[in-house]
Amino acid sequence: MIxxxxxxxxxxxxxTEEEFDQVVVLLxxxxxxxxxxxxxxxxxxxxxxxxxxxxLKMLPTRGPQVLQGPGENxxxxxxxxxxxxxxxxxxxxxxxxxxxxxxxxxxxxGILRDIFAMGARPVAVLDALRFGPLDHPxxxxxxxxxxxxxxxxxxxxxxxIGVPTVGGEIAFHPSYSQNPLVNVxxxxxxxxxxxxxxxxxxxxxxxxxVGSRTGRDGLGGAVFASADLSSSSEADRPAxxxxxxxxxxxxxxxxxxxxxxRLVVGVQDMGAAGLASSVGEMAYRAGLGVDLWLDRVPRRxxxxxxxxxxxxxxxxxxxxxxxxxxxxxLLELLRFWELDAVEIGEVRxxxxxxxxxxxxxxxDMPVAALxxxxxxxxxxxxxxxxxxFRERALKVDVPADLHAVLARLLASPxxxxxxxxxxxxxxxxxxxxxxVPGAADAAVLRVKGTALGVALSVDCNAxxxxxxxxxxxxxxxxxxxxxxxxxxxxxxxxxNNLNFGNPTRPEVYFQLEQAVLGLxxxxxxxxxxxxxxxxxxxxxxxxxAGRVVSVLPTPTVxxxxxxxxxxxxxxxxxxxxxxxIVMVGPQAAExxxxxxxxVVHGIEAGRPPHLxxxxxxxxxxxxxxxxxxGFCDTAHDCSEGGLAVALAEMAIAGDRGxxxxxxxxxxxxxxxxxxxxxxxxxxxxxxxxxxxxxxRVGSLFSREGVPSAxxxxxxxxxxxxxxxxxxxxxxxxxxxxxxxxxxxEALS
Amino acid sequence: xxxxxxxPGSNCDEDARYALERLGGDARMVWHREAGLGRADAVILxxxxxxxxxxxxxxxxxxSPVMAAVRDFAERxxxxxxxxxxxxxxxxxALLPGALARNERPHFLCRTVRVRVERDDLIFTSGCxxxxxxxLPIAHAEGSYYADPETLARLEARGGVAFRYCGGAGDDxxxxxxxxxxxxxxxxxxxxxxxxxxxxxxxxxxxxxxAVEGLLGGSDGRRLLEGFLARLGSSTVNASGPSAVEA
Numbered sequence: 001m002i003x004x005x006x007x008x009x010x011x012x013x014x015x016t017e018e019e020f021d022q023v024v025v026l027l028x029x030x031x032x033x034x035x036x037x038x039x040x041x042x043x044x045x046x047x048x049x050x051x052x053x054x055x056l057k058m059l060p061t062r063g064p065q066v067l068q069g070p071g072e073n074x075x076x077x078x079x080x081x082x083x084x085x086x087x088x089x090x091x092x093x094x095x096x097x098x099x100x101x102x103x104x105x106x107x108x109x110g111i112l113r114d115i116f117a118m119g120a121r122p123v124a125v126l127d128a129l130r131f132g133p134l135d136h137p138x139x140x141x142x143x144x145x146x147x148x149x150x151x152x153x154x155x156x157x158x159x160x161i162g163v164p165t166v167g168g169e170i171a172f173h174p175s176y177s178q179n180p181l182v183n184v185x186x187x188x189x190x191x192x193x194x195x196x197x198x199x200x201x202x203x204x205x206x207x208x209x210v211g212s213r214t215g216r217d218g219l220g221g222a223v224f225a226s227a228d229l230s231s232s233s234e235a236d237r238p239a240x241x242x243x244x245x246x247x248x249x250x251x252x253x254x255x256x257x258x259x260x261x262r263l264v265v266g267v268q269d270m271g272a273a274g275l276a277s278s279v280g281e282m283a284y285r286a287g288l289g290v291d292l293w294l295d296r297v298p299r300r301x302x303x304x305x306x307x308x309x310x311x312x313x314x315x316x317x318x319x320x321x322x323x324x325x326x327x328x329x330l331l332e333l334l335r336f337w338e339l340d341a342v343e344i345g346e347v348r349x350x351x352x353x354x355x356x357x358x359x360x361x362x363x364d365m366p367v368a369a370l371x372x373x374x375x376x377x378x379x380x381x382x383x384x385x386x387x388x389f390r391e392r393a394l395k396v397d398v399p400a401d402l403h404a405v406l407a408r409l410l411a412s413p414x415x416x417x418x419x420x421x422x423x424x425x426x427x428x429x430x431x432x433x434x435x436v437p438g439a440a441d442a443a444v445l446r447v448k449g450t451a452l453g454v455a456l457s458v459d460c461n462a463x464x465x466x467x468x469x470x471x472x473x474x475x476x477x478x479x480x481x482x483x484x485x486x487x488x489x490x491x492x493x494x495x496n497n498l499n500f501g502n503p504t505r506p507e508v509y510f511q512l513e514q515a516v517l518g519l520x521x522x523x524x525x526x527x528x529x530x531x532x533x534x535x536x537x538x539x540x541x542x543x544x545a546g547r548v549v550s551v552l553p554t555p556t557v558x559x560x561x562x563x564x565x566x567x568x569x570x571x572x573x574x575x576x577x578x579x580x581i582v583m584v585g586p587q588a589a590e591x592x593x594x595x596x597x598x599v600v601h602g603i604e605a606g607r608p609p610h611l612x613x614x615x616x617x618x619x620x621x622x623x624x625x626x627x628x629x630g631f632c633d634t635a636h637d638c639s640e641g642g643l644a645v646a647l648a649e650m651a652i653a654g655d656r657g658x659x660x661x662x663x664x665x666x667x668x669x670x671x672x673x674x675x676x677x678x679x680x681x682x683x684x685x686x687x688x689x690x691x692x693x694x695x696r697v698g699s700l701f702s703r704e705g706v707p708s709a710x711x712x713x714x715x716x717x718x719x720x721x722x723x724x725x726x727x728x729x730x731x732x733x734x735x736x737x738x739x740x741x742x743x744x745e746a747l748s
Numbered sequence: 749x750x751x752x753x754x755x756p757g758s759n760c761d762e763d764a765r766y767a768l769e770r771l772g773g774d775a776r777m778v779w780h781r782e783a784g785l786g787r788a789d790a791v792i793l794x795x796x797x798x799x800x801x802x803x804x805x806x807x808x809x810x811x812s813p814v815m816a817a818v819r820d821f822a823e824r825x826x827x828x829x830x831x832x833x834x835x836x837x838x839x840x841x842a843l844l845p846g847a848l849a850r851n852e853r854p855h856f857l858c859r860t861v862r863v864r865v866e867r868d869d870l871i872f873t874s875g876c877x878x879x880x881x882x883x884l885p886i887a888h889a890e891g892s893y894y895a896d897p898e899t900l901a902r903l904e905a906r907g908g909v910a911f912r913y914c915g916g917a918g919d920d921x922x923x924x925x926x927x928x929x930x931x932x933x934x935x936x937x938x939x940x941x942x943x944x945x946x947x948x949x950x951x952x953x954x955x956x957x958x959a960v961e962g963l964l965g966g967s968d969g970r971r972l973l974e975g976f977l978a979r980l981g982s983s984t985v986n987a988s989g990p991s992a993v994e995a
Contacts, residue, residue, distance in 0.1 A: 155856050159887070160797040162759020246757050246800025338756060426858045426887045428958050429795075431763045436965065446963060448766070567963060 013040030041273040048373025075531020086120035089185040091536040100149025105157040113269035119196035120188025127168035132177025160245035165425035167443035178541035201265035207345035211317040215300035254337035266321035284371040380510030416742035441483035453566025455489030462552035464608035473518025480559035485620035488627030489561030496533035501550025525613035572636035573654030577715040589679030595640035596678035634688035644677035660712035751788035760795035767957035793834025806836030835951030846895035852934025856889040875975020882968040884954035893935035911941035
């Protein structure tokens with residue numbers, strides 16, 4: 001028991017003094033060290049969402065398509081024909097900053113466990129990655145090391161476990177130099193009746209521990225800063241966990257077989273805060289208590305304290321709930337898969353988590369108190385600097401050489417080809433991958449045994465969010481949905497990963513609050529509810545002057561869409577000479593917050609472009625029916641780099657040229673060729689349509705009130721764009737050289 | 749029936765079964781601890797990371813109980829096809845000569861490559877013609893075939909190379925020398941697949957089971973596997989059927 005007179009600084013446990021006092025009230029006594037550490041871990045942002053929960057409550061989470069919303073290991077949506085998709089995204093930013101290979105690898109491993117804990121077989125991984133500039137004078141070398149390490153880690157884990165990495169996005173910005181973002185989305189397929197819950201079921205049920213032995217890995221951070229908390233020295237503890245995809249493959253097969261044979265009542269991954277959070281959450285969901293026998297937990301190292309056992313973040317571990325009479329059968333199955341498995345506890349009525357080390361009761365806490373972290377609504381205040389950047393008048397000269405501008409944009413790492421990265425990932429194992437990474441705006445998987453397809457995309461233009469968090473978050477949802485619609489899939493639902501700085505800073509809290517509001521409004525408008533997500537705060541770095549600066553606010557959106565008939569889908573590559581290039585969507589383009597402005601003029605300012613969510617929704621509906629009717633198999637949205645970059649990407653992907661005239665394309669008030677070519681605006685999609693179908697496509701879109709315009713035709717080996725009096729002609733092969741260069745060089 | 753051997757860490761086992769069944773074949777999974785193959789007409793060693801590839805790729809699998817049965821089966825003339833990690837298991841088991849080393853550029857590589865069929869007289873390749881170029885996916889970090897000069901000379905002399913990487917119109921890797929064009933991993937003599945002297949044990953790095961449907965972007969693997977299944981189904985080839993090891 002902690003003596004009140006010698007109470008350690010509450011911060012040692014990651015608690016404030018007020019929170020520590022709350023623990024004392026909830027327990028009716030001073031907590032033991034073990035108990036205080038457990039409250040600290042479960043009330044942390046990562047487990048308890050104490051700064052974000054009041055905001056997250058505003059997100060729409062319901063809809064007929066949602067089979068499982070937030071609160072379980074992952075969200076689940078109905079895709080028809082009795083099938084469902086489980087999906088979730090999670091960050092491993094801080095571990096990856098320290099040790100990129102293992103940080104990223106265990107990020108993949110952790111989110112995969114969340115998927116098969118739901119009863120779904122993992123079928124895909126996507127990653128949203130952010131790094132500092134690869135050519136940064138001070139941090140360039142480290143940024144390249146981080147990129148190579150993160151790619152290696154994802155590749156190592158995903159390839160070995162045999163789940164394809166089918167997509168993702170990679171962007172670069174100075175604010176991520178010391179704090180890269182590694183957001184991993186995992187996706188699984190299941191039948192409705194296989195849906196599992198992370199629950200303890202009823203009293204008398206037993207808890208079975210299965211998987212890797214428990215070691216001291218993952219025991220880092222503020223909670224353990226005090227030397228007296230552990231029986232081992234600080235130096236013995238690896239800060240970052242080490243992943244074992246081989247073991248996880250066995251765990252995956254064993255868990256799914258146990259579910260299939262209906263041997264288990266509940267399934268839970270052991271993630272952050274290990275046994276403490278997994279058993280705590282399972283008991284909480286059922287409103288029950290648990291007696292846990294810590295001395296039975298398989299250990300990797302001798303003399304581990306109960307605290308270390310409870311809070312270890314060793315990877316590849318699960319907790320299964322089983323009826324008492326089926327324990328033997330379950331253990332036999334798990335041991336067939338060559339896994340360590342032991343009975344570690346029993347479910348009790350009464351709602352208390354009691355921890356036994358042999359006969360000694362070393363912890364006794366109310367389950368509800370552990371799981372109901374205090375939450376804080378803070379005051380947000382926008383940084384005046386940001387207001388100034390956003391409202392700044394943008395005055396730049398029209399560049400003389402438009403060809404050079406296109407080359408430069410294509411060769412910038414954020415726009416450039418991600419093929420050198422995707423080729424290091426097995427993207428075809430499981431033989432479901434219909435559209436490989438880089439070939440379209442979203443990945444497409446078929447669902448074996450059905451005609452269905454599933455489309456997946458992860459997106460966020462963090463520059464937009466930085467300049468206007470509310471608008472930027474709306475853009476993130478709209479772009480993710482647009483990408484899914486561009487392959488012919490109806491957007492269904494999202495998961496999200498909110499990567500922000502320190503929420504106690506008013507300007508950061510403002511970003512978080514506004515971004516959540518933006519997500520809410522876009523999800524409501526596009527009918528894509530939120531089924532879960534993850535929050536990563538305190539992403540920040542020190543600039544040259546030693547000031548703490550937050551990363552660009554990055555609310556990554558992971559979107560799932562469904563195709564009625566997967567054989568009817570679209571990719572971005574131009575396919576046939578003679579096809580007509582049609583632009584659908586608003587006839588507008590803006591300079592503000594654009595990649596062009598940042599890369600070519602070194603200016604990150606202005607308002608993100610105007611977004612009309614109602615038009616966006618109508619665009620998606622018409623795109624989906626256009627592709628599903630078989631009118632079009634080539635589509636690509638205009639995002640960073642605008643119309644010219646989008647056209648170049650279509651030409652490069654299809655190894656074909658095209659001839660485009662922008663004169664008749666009436667932009668609102670923007671007569672400048674650079675704005676026409678490289679300016680950005682949402683809700684714009686380029687299609688390549690067979691000449692005899694152009695009229696039908698035009699009327700299909702106009703029925704939904706979506707404008708369209710014919711821009712030119714496909715053919716030859718040159719990209720030719722005539723804009724006003726100017727021309728931009730470039731060989732497709734030359735453009736490919738620029739496009740393929742940046743990441744190939746960085747990873748060689 | 750084709751026995752698909754499942755080691756802990758295999759991950760293309762289900763893909764192989766799916767492809768075979770889709771093409772009308774009958775596949776059964778055989779766990780690595782089983783000592784027999786049942787009434788197998790052929791054996792497939794699938795891709796993956798058997799035993800985590802922790803010692804050397806394929807090395808642990810080569811010591812597993814089921815491999816004794818596979819060896820026995822091969823010695824009786826039964827057809828054995830090793831794909832990717834299965835190829836590595838076959839060289840580690842000395843059922844095929846040579847070894848598979850780390851790729852020349854030492855990273856995992858997943859892409860579609862072109863391979864030229866060098867033997868069309870094998871039970872595995874009867875659906876193809878000699879000299880024909882197939883587009884097949886590869887996905888490996890350790891697929892660089894190596895044999896010492898003497899072994900290589902013997903291998904070439906007896907026609908032991910079944911598939912060879914070759915450049916083509918789709919080969920855009922300008923960084924490579926013309927000799928290396930189309931050779932994705934630095935394999936000696938651009939070797940992508942090797943067959944034993946008797947012609948009944950084939951190892952290949954490309955994944956034919958990933959290329960059996962146009963929907964997934966390619967069907968050249970289909971011809972290969974269909975030809976194999978057709979020959980297995982015809983009575984003339986059934987050398988292994990009656991003598992197959994009983995479980």
